[in-house]
Amino acid sequence: MLTLAQLNTDRLTAIGRNALYFEDYVLSIQYFNQVIKIKPYLAEPYLYRAIAKIQLSDYKGAERDCTNAIDNNPFMPGIYYTRGFIYRQLGELQKSYDDLTQALVFAPENRTYMLLRADVSAQLKEYDKALRDIDFLLKKEPNGAQLHFEKGVILLESHDTVAALQSISKAIEYDTQNAANWSARGHINLLCGNDNDALLDLTRAINLGSKWAGDYINRGIIFYKKHNYRGALADYDKAVEYDKNNPHCYYNRALLRQEVGDYNRALDDYNRAIELDSENTEMHYQRGLVNLQLAQYNDAIDDFKQLIDRFPYFLPSYYLVAQAYNSLGNKKEAFRYQQKASQLEDDKERLQREKQTISTEAKIAEAQPKKNDNRKQFSQRAAQNQADNHEDMKYEGETRGAVQNRYADVVNEPSIQLTYYTQKNNLRRTNYFHYLVDQFNKTNALPSPLHFTAHELPLTADMANKHFEAINLLSYKIEDYGQPKTHTDSINISNLYFARAMESALVQDYTSAIDDCTKAIVLQSNFTIAFFCRANWRQKLAEYQRINNDKSDIEAQDKNSLESKYGATLILRDYDYVMQLNPDFSFAYYNKANILCTQRDFRTAIRYYTDAIKCDGDFAEAYFNRGLTLIYIGETEEGINDLSKAGELGIFQAYNLITRFK
Numbered sequence: 001m002l003t004l005a006q007l008n009t010d011r012l013t014a015i016g017r018n019a020l021y022f023e024d025y026v027l028s029i030q031y032f033n034q035v036i037k038i039k040p041y042l043a044e045p046y047l048y049r050a051i052a053k054i055q056l057s058d059y060k061g062a063e064r065d066c067t068n069a070i071d072n073n074p075f076m077p078g079i080y081y082t083r084g085f086i087y088r089q090l091g092e093l094q095k096s097y098d099d100l101t102q103a104l105v106f107a108p109e110n111r112t113y114m115l116l117r118a119d120v121s122a123q124l125k126e127y128d129k130a131l132r133d134i135d136f137l138l139k140k141e142p143n144g145a146q147l148h149f150e151k152g153v154i155l156l157e158s159h160d161t162v163a164a165l166q167s168i169s170k171a172i173e174y175d176t177q178n179a180a181n182w183s184a185r186g187h188i189n190l191l192c193g194n195d196n197d198a199l200l201d202l203t204r205a206i207n208l209g210s211k212w213a214g215d216y217i218n219r220g221i222i223f224y225k226k227h228n229y230r231g232a233l234a235d236y237d238k239a240v241e242y243d244k245n246n247p248h249c250y251y252n253r254a255l256l257r258q259e260v261g262d263y264n265r266a267l268d269d270y271n272r273a274i275e276l277d278s279e280n281t282e283m284h285y286q287r288g289l290v291n292l293q294l295a296q297y298n299d300a301i302d303d304f305k306q307l308i309d310r311f312p313y314f315l316p317s318y319y320l321v322a323q324a325y326n327s328l329g330n331k332k333e334a335f336r337y338q339q340k341a342s343q344l345e346d347d348k349e350r351l352q353r354e355k356q357t358i359s360t361e362a363k364i365a366e367a368q369p370k371k372n373d374n375r376k377q378f379s380q381r382a383a384q385n386q387a388d389n390h391e392d393m394k395y396e397g398e399t400r401g402a403v404q405n406r407y408a409d410v411v412n413e414p415s416i417q418l419t420y421y422t423q424k425n426n427l428r429r430t431n432y433f434h435y436l437v438d439q440f441n442k443t444n445a446l447p448s449p450l451h452f453t454a455h456e457l458p459l460t461a462d463m464a465n466k467h468f469e470a471i472n473l474l475s476y477k478i479e480d481y482g483q484p485k486t487h488t489d490s491i492n493i494s495n496l497y498f499a500r501a502m503e504s505a506l507v508q509d510y511t512s513a514i515d516d517c518t519k520a521i522v523l524q525s526n527f528t529i530a531f532f533c534r535a536n537w538r539q540k541l542a543e544y545q546r547i548n549n550d551k552s553d554i555e556a557q558d559k560n561s562l563e564s565k566y567g568a569t570l571i572l573r574d575y576d577y578v579m580q581l582n583p584d585f586s587f588a589y590y591n592k593a594n595i596l597c598t599q600r601d602f603r604t605a606i607r608y609y610t611d612a613i614k615c616d617g618d619f620a621e622a623y624f625n626r627g628l629t630l631i632y633i634g635e636t637e638e639g640i641n642d643l644s645k646a647g648e649l650g651i652f653q654a655y656n657l658i659t660r661f662k
Contacts, residue, residue, distance in 0.1 A: 009035045013045060015509045021544050022508060025052040027464050043073035050082055059086050077106035081113050088120055096120045111137060115150065127158040145175030152184060164188055179208035183215050190364060195222050211407065213243035214365030217252055221362045224256060232256055247277040248363040254286065255362055263293050281307055288320060297324040315341050408653035412628060413454055413621040415594050416587040417536050418529065420448040420506070421457035428650035429618040430454075434585060436528055445495040446502060450529070452587060454621055459506065467503045474500040484523065494523035498530050505533070510541040528581045532588060535574035539595065542567035571595055586615035590622050597625070602633050620649035627654070631661055 016031030032049035035042065050065035066083035069076070084099035100117040107113060114133045121130035134151045141147060152167035168185040175181060186201030202219040205212075220235035236253035243249055254269035270287035277283065288303030301324045307317040318341035325334035418437065432452040441449040447470065459467070477496055484490040501516035517534040521527050545567075572595060578588035593608035609626035613619050627642030640658055647654035 009039050013048070016048060018510065018544050019508045020048060020052055021547065024458050024508060025055045026461050027459055027507065028052045030461055030464055041072055043069040043076055043079065046072065047079050047082060054086065059089050062086050075106060077103040077110065077113070085116065093120055093124050097124065118150065118154065122154045122157050127154060130154045143174050145171045145178065145181065148174065149181055149184065156188060161188055161192055177208060179205040179210040182208065183210055183212060186215070187218060190218050190222065195225060198222060211242050213239040213246050213249055216242065217248055217365040220252060221364060224362060229256060229260060245276060247273040247280065248365055251283055252362045258286065258290055263290050266290050267294065281310055292320065292324060297328050300324045313344060315344060408656040410628065410657065412594060412597060412625045415536060415539065415591040416452050416454055417456055418450045418452060418533055419456055420450065422451045422453035423455045423457050425455070425650070428620045430620045430649065431616045431618060436582060440529055446499050464507055467506045470503045471500055474503065490523045494520040494527060501533065505537050510537045513537045514541065526581055528578055528585065531574045531577045535571045535591065538567045538571045538574065542571065568595060568599060584615050586612045586619060589615065590619065594625065597629060602629050605629055618649055620646050620651050623649065624651050624654055636661060
């Protein structure tokens with residue numbers, strides 16, 4: 001009997017890459033550990049393990065793995081690129097530049113490598129080098145909007161605003177629908193004092209769906225200058241909504257509220273801004289002025305004293321402290337600070353030398369950050385050896401308040417899986433039950449009961465090890481059982497194969513899971529649950545292989561069928577078997593509809609979503625996906641009705657989509 005350590009290392013590496021693609025980084029590291037233990041002289045497992053560690057922000061560990069990979073094979077450009085990326089994240093820019101240069105020795109025209117090197121050069125303030133890389137790429141791709149955008153950003157960093165404006169305008173010429181292009185040009189126009197042009201550009205970015213707070217901050221500044229206080233306040237409110245941790249949002253809104261005499265709300269905003277950026281002296285100065293207006297003299301004194309500690313030659317702070325003490329009736333302290341200010345003022349030569357001022361202007365937002373360090377995109381590219389802005393809500397109260405204002409991605413709900421582990425969602429009223437699964441669970445053929453879920457629970461390292469051990473134990477049991485002699489034997493062996501398939505699927509070895517599931521079906525031809533699971537696992541394997549252009553395993557299953565190249569035919573066939581055996585199995589209709597959507601057969605997909613709803617009138621996910629599909633093909637009213645039903649049944653993200661599509 002083969003142990004895990006004796007398994008083919010290519011297969012282990014492939015499974016580890018599966019786990020990496022599906023963002024199961026801890027599990028992927030376990031696979032690469034096994035490969036490294038068996039063949040420590042290979043480079044690839046070190047590289048892939050480094051990529052997994054990058055996702056976990058373990059940059060030092062990733063750097064060590066890349067160095068080991070280079071020691072094993074110094075001729076793979078992807079390793080140098082990966083380590084260059086790591087050094088960039090660590091702030092070791094010269095090392096990053098050197099590694100990226102080495103990567104380009106082996107792949108001299110790689111676009112991704114060169115773009116990252118240009119970014120690193122710009123951070124090193126070696127703008128000529130950065131521009132040489134971008135110009136080289138532009139010769140090959142003169143109409144590349146992204147390249148013109150990157151060039152504009154570099155020129156802006158080098159303070160060449162005129163050339164930056166020209167480059168960003170080129171990016172707009174080649175891609176008029178990208179909000180980031182309009183946003184960048186609006187930012188540059190604002191810096192150049194071209195307020196009217198900046199207003200047009202920023203409005204265009206916002207109309208194209210920009211959710212970046214900086215666009216609203218900058219347009220709010222222009223409205224403020226034009227005395228359009230209502231428009232400015234609305235934009236600052238939006239900026240706060242989109243970026244609750246940006247001190248500029250609160251500071252600018254506080255300045256506006258202070259100007260119109262709304263001192264209490266201005267104070268709230270200054271408090272929040274200083275909480276986010278306690279070292280900002282301008283914010284302390286302005287808050288001190290508001291505290292004076294509100295007769296909160298002790299608080300005002302604290303703010304102005306902070307300025308004095310940091311800027312001992314900023315005279316207004318002394319006079320304002322004196323004013324606050326005078327209002328408190330403390331004439332002695334008031335006189336002392338007035339006298340100190342007079343003494344400093346008399347020392348004109350030193351005061352001129354140490355002249356210090358505090359800006360009271362609204363803060364222009366920084367240029368929109370570039371997206372070239374997206375880590376998920378990085379891992380996909382590097383794993384192949386290639387070269388909004390709204391995070392998922394994790395807090396417990398995510399369903400409270402105006403949920404329609406919480407941005408939701410326009411993506412289908414995932415397919416329903418059968419697994420041991422589920423993430424509970426007490427909101428949804430979908431009937432995650434079928435009597436066949438309940439009957440099967442009662443046989444105790446598996447170590448744990450099966451559950452339907454749309455959201456699987458990722459495994460910890462300990463859980464993964466437990467399932468590896470279960471695979472070995474089940475293998476011994478299957479070997480000991482031998483050939484079936486009776487119908488009961490066939491059922492028992494079939495269940496053992498299915499049990500091992502479940503264990504393999506849980507550790508994302510879908511090829512082995514599919515093989516065992518097929519053996520289970522051969523022994524038990526009416527095994528509905530096995531057909532359903534095999535379809536799900538084929539779908540996951542096909543998705544990974546389609547993205548990574550790794551078709552070998554799928555093609556081996558059906559070499560003669562071009563249509564099943566990525567497994568779609570086999571997947572749909574399995575769901576059809578489920579529906580033939582059990583016409584009320586709602587999840588098979590729903591999952592098949594999801595596959596049809598990926599094939600852009602939207603009309604047929606809608607029919608299967610409808611069949612799923614006929615089986616279960618409370619199938620929230622089916623309503624949600626059918627609604628999105630109907631909207632996509634232009635039947636907006638019917639789609640909104642379905643989204644409304646999905647929201648009623650617990651998918652609260654539907655309400656945000658309803659407000660947007662209306």
